[in-house]
Amino acid sequence: MVFVENFLATLKRNKINFFTGVPDSVLKNLSVSLEVNNNSEHQIAVNEGSAIGIGIGHYLATKKLPCVYMQNSGLGNAINPIISIADKKIYSIPMLLLIGWRGAPNSKDEPQHMVKGKITPNLLKLLNIDFCKVKKTEDLKKLDILIKKATKEKKIVACLIENKILKNKKKLSLKQKKIKKFSASREIFLNKLLKLIKKDVKIISTTGHTSRELMKVREEKKLKKGKDFYMVGGMGHSLSVAIGMSIKLKKQIICVDGDGSLLMHLGSMFTNSLIKKGNLKHILLNNNSHESVGGQETGASKINFELLSRSLGYDNYYSITKNKEIEKVLKKFLKNKKTSLLEVYTKSEIGKKLPRPKNLIKIKHNFIK
Numbered sequence: 270m271v272f273v274e275n276f277l278a279t280l281k282r283n284k285i286n287f288f289t290g291v292p293d294s295v296l297k298n299l300s301v302s303l304e305v306n307n308n309s310e311h312q313i314a315v316n317e318g319s320a321i322g323i324g325i326g327h328y329l330a331t332k333k334l335p336c337v338y339m340q341n342s343g344l345g346n347a348i349n350p351i352i353s354i355a356d357k358k359i360y361s362i363p364m365l366l367l368i369g370w371r372g373a374p375n376s377k378d379e380p381q382h383m384v385k386g387k388i389t390p391n392l393l394k395l396l397n398i399d400f401c402k403v404k405k406t407e408d409l410k411k412l413d414i415l416i417k418k419a420t421k422e423k424k425i426v427a428c429l430i431e432n433k434i435l436k437n438k439k440k441l442s443l444k445q446k447k448i449k450k451f452s453a454s455r456e457i458f459l460n461k462l463l464k465l466i467k468k469d470v471k472i473i474s475t476t477g478h479t480s481r482e483l484m485k486v487r488e489e490k491k492l493k494k495g496k497d498f499y500m501v502g503g504m505g506h507s508l509s510v511a512i513g514m515s516i517k518l519k520k521q522i523i524c525v526d527g528d529g530s531l532l533m534h535l536g537s538m539f540t541n542s543l544i545k546k547g548n549l550k551h552i553l554l555n556n557n558s559h560e561s562v563g564g565q566e567t568g569a570s571k572i573n574f575e576l577l578s579r580s581l582g583y584d585n586y587y588s589i590t591k592n593k594e595i596e597k598v599l600k601k602f603l604k605n606k607k608t609s610l611l612e613v614y615t616k617s618e619i620g621k622k623l624p625r626p627k628n629l630i631k632i633k634h635n636f637i638k
């Protein structure tokens with residue numbers, strides 16, 4: 270176990286005072302400390318590649334190392350700017366990557382994390398990034414040496430942290446802004462959705478709590494209409510998967526997106542409007558947070574999704590703010606044959622206990638049958 274305070278002190282001693290990244294459950298105690306204590310600069314990024322970009326910009330502006338944090342699944346998004354811009358043989362931009370190591374060997378985790386977890390150290394080796402593993406306070410000495418090396422040699426270094434290692438000395442919790450409009454329940458919405466759809470509908474649901482809740486509602490209530498494809502990984506790509514299906518199939522394809530996920534690869538909304546297949550129904554469950562990994566704010570409450578979707582080429586926009594509006598609006602939305610977005614303002618339910626999809630190959634077979 271390592272206290273976040275001690276971890277941050279090691280970084281501070283090395284003049285690292287700027288943080289950017291995409292939240293991760295392994296690093297949620299760090300996120301909460303950055304937000305609550307507010308004594309370092311911190312900017313959440315929409316995806317890990319963008320976080321690397323922000324980090325590069327920070328170095329160019331200050332000559333100081335940024336700390337770019339992410340879950341190891343986001344390393345894929347980060348690789349392009351790492352290897353094509355920041356690499357020692359390109360612009361030689363130093364930074365510290367702080368990587369939440371899901372699926373580390375000997376841990377128990379979901380299949381997608383076990384696959385990425387196994388190759389994470391090899392990926393770093395391939396990228397020529399020196400790294401250390403921090404599991405106990407003494408390991409911070411290794412981290413200190415590594416950061417000094419990054420500063421001196423102007424190269425990227427990384428620190429791998431496994432689940433349940435980072436703890437706060439004092440119990441801290443994120444202050445979530447209560448916004449009245451965000452009051453619909455995801456569970457009630459998904460329940461209604463599964464009742465109102467036609468039998469042959471295909472649902473693509475986004476990473477994290479949305480997929481897990483959809484599976485729970487379907488199983489508990491024995492709702493048999495439609496088939497689900499849970500995007501357990503590939504965060505931000507549910508809409509693209511739905512687009513790929515809608516091009517080839519005439520039946521209704523429903524994408525159930527999250528605000529953090531949609532923002533991660535927002536450009537896919539534009540592709541959707543270019544394709545304009547009326548059978549693709551795009552639903553955004555907006556809870557203004559990365560609920561699945563600790564409830565860090567996405568800032569999506571500030572976005573006018575009606576204006577955004579229309580300017581990207583969507584024909585219609587619907588919204589739901591309360592449970593009692595769900596049935597009426599959902600019926601209208603599902604009947605509409607044009608490219609439309611339904612935004613459901615949902616409450617964030619941090620720490621909700623939900624089951625996890627397990628037999629993914631079986632889920633796929635059942636889905637494409």
Ligand SMILES: Cc1ncc(C[n+]2csc(CCOP(=O)(O)OP(=O)(O)O)c2C)c(N)n1
Nearest residue numbers: 342343477504527528529530558559560561
């Ligand atoms: C590329 C990538 N980065 C980060 C994560 C970790 N992660 C899983 S779910 C999630 C939050 C998704 O937010 P949102 O789409 O708003 O859904 P919510 O959690 O609020 O239900 C994050 C950051 C991931 N799985 N993949």
